[in-house]
Amino acid sequence: MKFDEALERLSRKGHRITEARKRILKATLRQTKPFAAGDLMSADLDLVTIYRNLKAFEDAGLICRADFNDEMARYMVSEPGHDHHHHHIVCRRCQNVQTIDGCMLAALEKTLARKGFKQIQHRLEFSGLCPKCA
Amino acid sequence: MKFDEALERLSRKGHRITEARKRILKATLRQTKPFAAGDLMSADLDLVTIYRNLKAFEDAGLICRADFNDEMARYMVSEPGHDHHHHHIVCRRCQNVQTIDGCMLAALEKTLARKGFKQIQHRLEFSGLCPKCA
């Protein structure tokens, strides 16, 4: 995701482009792993402003939440072109993320649908040691 | 899970059988949906004691955590005989849970392993409207 495209998307959603927002956006786009609000912290930014901006970024589709099992919300920068349904594998050591394209759960959802379930959704996250860390 | 078997398992793990523990255990075994600590609250029980007991129950394998996306920990009573790997589908309306036996993700994990990932794990939760609620 490029900085200018991100600004454009924010604008289009009616969010103002402020200095703080630009700084937080830059820090966000710099992230290569799932990150938490605290990871964006810097001396000249209020944490509250970071939280509010993460909400705006999520609203504009710049980032998406991907909680793991720890106690805080994690986000990942959305890659345009990956807007469709997909899953991730996160390295438990280096936290790097790879996208797993395609999803083989349609068959199972169909089975559940046959049993009478409606509006089925799923959340699936893989973790492991990535090739570098293994 | 039967009350007496649960007590037995707690004992075997070195946990004492106290009055408060028995009361919390009874309330726990009464749950049919994923429940949170607060769901076990009652006038004569301290929330702290509930938290500590949930930890003991988890340790003894009586319950297991199954977080959904909300802000608190959820637990489900373990059914003996379902100790193997499986997933759940939770109704987004009535919160009822059904077990999905078997897991079709082995193939995908194999693909990931072929790419060099090690010690792969996954977390998968389905949600939807159950036949009754649909």
Next chain:
DNA sequence: TGCTTAACGCAAATGACTTGCATTAAATAA
């Protein structure tokens, strides 16, 4: 260039959960 209102930053609140500590009472040994 002035107006409206979103966004900011500070302080304080929230809510789930944990920790410290003195007291009580299981489980075990005597």
Next chain:
DNA sequence: TTATTTAATGCAAGTCATTTGCGTTAAGCA
């Protein structure tokens, strides 16, 4: 059975991520 040990309890207070209130600042439009 009784004494002993130490886990479990209950209260108060503390964490920690996140949210809310509010007065002030400034973005973006008229």
